[in-house]
Amino acid sequence: MSKQKLTLVKVGGKVVEEKDSLQDLLARFAQLDGLKVLVHGGGRSATAMAERMGVETQMVDGRRITDANMLEVVTMVYGGLVNKNIVAQLQANGINAIGLTGADLNYMQAVKRPVATIDYGFVGDVVSVHVDQLKLLVENQVVPVLAPLTHDKNGQLLNTNADTIAAEAAIGFSEYFDVELVFCFEKPGVLEDAEDDCSVIASLNHAQFKDLQASGAIHAGMIPKLDNSFNAIQKGVSQVRITNIEGLQKGGTLLVGE
Amino acid sequence: MSKQKLTLVKVGGKVVEEKDSLQDLLARFAQLDGLKVLVHGGGRSATAMAERMGVETQMVDGRRITDANMLEVVTMVYGGLVNKNIVAQLQANGINAIGLTGADLNYMQAVKRPVATIDYGFVGDVVSVHVDQLKLLVENQVVPVLAPLTHDKNGQLLNTNADTIAAEAAIGFSEYFDVELVFCFEKPGVLEDAEDDCSVIASLNHAQFKDLQASGAIHAGMIPKLDNSFNAIQKGVSQVRITNIEGLQKGGTLLVGE
Numbered sequence: 001m002s003k004q005k006l007t008l009v010k011v012g013g014k015v016v017e018e019k020d021s022l023q024d025l026l027a028r029f030a031q032l033d034g035l036k037v038l039v040h041g042g043g044r045s046a047t048a049m050a051e052r053m054g055v056e057t058q059m060v061d062g063r064r065i066t067d068a069n070m071l072e073v074v075t076m077v078y079g080g081l082v083n084k085n086i087v088a089q090l091q092a093n094g095i096n097a098i099g100l101t102g103a104d105l106n107y108m109q110a111v112k113r114p115v116a117t118i119d120y121g122f123v124g125d126v127v128s129v130h131v132d133q134l135k136l137l138v139e140n141q142v143v144p145v146l147a148p149l150t151h152d153k154n155g156q157l158l159n160t161n162a163d164t165i166a167a168e169a170a171i172g173f174s175e176y177f178d179v180e181l182v183f184c185f186e187k188p189g190v191l192e193d194a195e196d197d198c199s200v201i202a203s204l205n206h207a208q209f210k211d212l213q214a215s216g217a218i219h220a221g222m223i224p225k226l227d228n229s230f231n232a233i234q235k236g237v238s239q240v241r242i243t244n245i246e247g248l249q250k251g252g253t254l255l256v257g258e
Numbered sequence: 259m260s261k262q263k264l265t266l267v268k269v270g271g272k273v274v275e276e277k278d279s280l281q282d283l284l285a286r287f288a289q290l291d292g293l294k295v296l297v298h299g300g301g302r303s304a305t306a307m308a309e310r311m312g313v314e315t316q317m318v319d320g321r322r323i324t325d326a327n328m329l330e331v332v333t334m335v336y337g338g339l340v341n342k343n344i345v346a347q348l349q350a351n352g353i354n355a356i357g358l359t360g361a362d363l364n365y366m367q368a369v370k371r372p373v374a375t376i377d378y379g380f381v382g383d384v385v386s387v388h389v390d391q392l393k394l395l396v397e398n399q400v401v402p403v404l405a406p407l408t409h410d411k412n413g414q415l416l417n418t419n420a421d422t423i424a425a426e427a428a429i430g431f432s433e434y435f436d437v438e439l440v441f442c443f444e445k446p447g448v449l450e451d452a453e454d455d456c457s458v459i460a461s462l463n464h465a466q467f468k469d470l471q472a473s474g475a476i477h478a479g480m481i482p483k484l485d486n487s488f489n490a491i492q493k494g495v496s497q498v499r500i501t502n503i504e505g506l507q508k509g510g511t512l513l514v515g516e
Binding site (some may be wrong): 049053054072075076077079080081083084085087088089091092096097098099100101103104105106108133136137140142149150153154155156157227 | 307310311316330333334335336337338339342343345347349350354356357358361362363364367391394398400407409411412413414415424496497505
């Protein structure tokens with residue numbers, strides 16, 4: 001028997017943090033056919049909330065340093081404010097959503113990143129994914145909404161990159177479902193020229209990605225997203241697309257395995 | 259066939275907001291036999307966080323006025339900080355916990371409280387409880403951890419009293435389970451003399467409660483808890499106890515139907 005299709009959409013950047021674009025996005029997400037999962041970020045809201053609370057935001061190479069105070073902020077913002085508002089809005093759109101962190105149902109376990117040259121603090125590197133309980137929910141027409149937080153199974157919550165959560169969850173679900181992973185952000189896809197939104201690359205394989213990386217055509221923020229994407233394809237995810245809200249159903253850059 | 263037993267514990271007050279007592283409580287909760295559900299408050303943490311954020315806390319008769327800024331605070335604190343830390347700690351205790359608000363799985367719907375003499379703001383009065391999806395999780399040995407937030411199914415989260423959440427959820431579950439509701443707080447039970455912790459009333463029926471209320475022996479904060487309790491008994495909950503951490507398994511004041 002062939003596997004049932006499941007679409008896992010990762011939304012991040014400004015799209016998820018401005019009220020109008022978020023409502024537009026959730027209305028479009030609600031209309032996607034079939035089984036689905038949503039993963040969200042929330043970095044801008046976390047930075048804004050940290051500032052209101054007098055907590056300093058420190059970034060290294062685009063990654064947030066998460067000390068105890070910042071962990072409190074991201075637990076509140078990602079796990080509470082952003083996640084629960086998305087859930088409430090999806091319910092208003094007729095979607096039976098449920099908001100989760102990796103601690104909930106122990107669905108994603110991580111270890112605190114070892115300190116090499118930089119101490120990232122309470123940042124988690126994923127070590128295991130258990131989607132068996134989520135699978136039952138999904139088969140019951142429930143839509144999980146995943147916040148970028150994991151735990152270490154010893155009581156410690158950990159901040160984890162939302163693209164990584166999306167890729168790891170997609171890999172976990174691919175045991176049971178035919179998974180399409182869609183990264184939805186501000187740009188219409190991977191661009192040949194970062195300044196030209198009309199230069200979307202329709203499809204990209206791993207060798208082509210490495211060429212574009214070597215030539216410097218793909219900008220820094222896109223590289224981990226593409227690394228995550230090709231890793232997901234290698235580990236069982238059927239299809240990965242990178243697109244914006246308008247391309248959610250179909251469109252953007254399709255990443256293809258070798 | 260007789261119904262399976264389910265214990266629903268509501269924890270609130272200082273117990274849940276001080277690290278040591280919370281760990282003690284969760285360890286004891288983890289040891290309770292059988293199916294279970296946890297409901298938590300978090301008012302002190304919300305007040306403290308509001309102060310850090312420069313949001314003023316206004317209370318009327320012990321109830322929080324929840325304007326848009328305060329709703330943001332309680333969504334973050336109840337739905338994120340308190341809820342997800344409890345979930346992570348229960349996972350460390352070997353309990354497969356899942357943290358939820360009323361918006362998640364649409365399990366508890368409310369309406370914004372109509373303005374009579376006082377405008378409570380974004381405070382929800384419960385209108386419907388749907389525990390069918392929670393029932394499936396509970397039967398799978400999952401332990402729901404319920405935050406004191408509901409939604410109106412139109413995208414609006416609402417602040418809802420945790421005792422009310424506990425009583426309404428207990429009533430909802432009583433359709434499927436033989437439910438014991440335990441209110442766990444600082445005092446060892448309902449006291450005959452509020453100043454004397456040794457004056458625990460072993461059992462109390464509704465007529466006795468009304469007598470004690472008329473004589474002024476029961477203090478103000480206890481009255482809505484007892485009203486919630488007798489309402490729960492009347493609507494199908496098998497047993498309600500009011501106790502402290504030490505009495506979690508057995509002890510405190512047992513409330514009995516007429």
